[in-house]
Amino acid sequence: xxxxxxxxxxxxxxxxxxxxxxxxxxxxxxxxxxxxxxxxxxxxxxxxxxxxxxxxxxxxxxxxxxxxxxxxxxxxxxxxxxxxxxxxxxxxxxxxxxxxxxxxxxxx
Numbered sequence: 001x002x003x004x005x006x007x008x009x010x011x012x013x014x015x016x017x018x019x020x021x022x023x024x025x026x027x028x029x030x031x032x033x034x035x036x037x038x039x040x041x042x043x044x045x046x047x048x049x050x051x052x053x054x055x056x057x058x059x060x061x062x063x064x065x066x067x068x069x070x071x072x073x074x075x076x077x078x079x080x081x082x083x084x085x086x087x088x089x090x091x092x093x094x095x096x097x098x099x100x101x102x103x104x105x106x107x108x
Contacts, residue, residue: 001051002048002049002051003048003050004101005049006044006047007045007061007096008044009043009095010041014042018045021057021060026049028045028047030043031043
């Protein structure tokens with residue numbers, strides 16, 4: 001059976017993942033998008049592989065993506081004191097991966 005792997009990866013890390021997947025023989029389609037707390041640029045990678053290749057694809061993604069936490073301080077207004085500032089934390093980078101079964105695939 002085939003599996004579809006969709007990996008959402010930050011743009012700055014996606015090019016290396018794409019290159020590594022392609023040189024390893026995996027066909028990849030990607031779409032550029034924006035999302036997350038700070039609307040960071042991302043790629044959604046679509047990789048359709050046999051069941052036995054899933055672990056290798058995940059290894060490539062895991063080895064080439066690293067998440068980091070970024071903290072930004074948002075003041076409640078111009079006259080806000082330091083006690084009124086709010087810290088916003090978000091995970092940046094890394095990958096979010098979805099895997100599902102492909103019941104049928106056709107190529108024309």
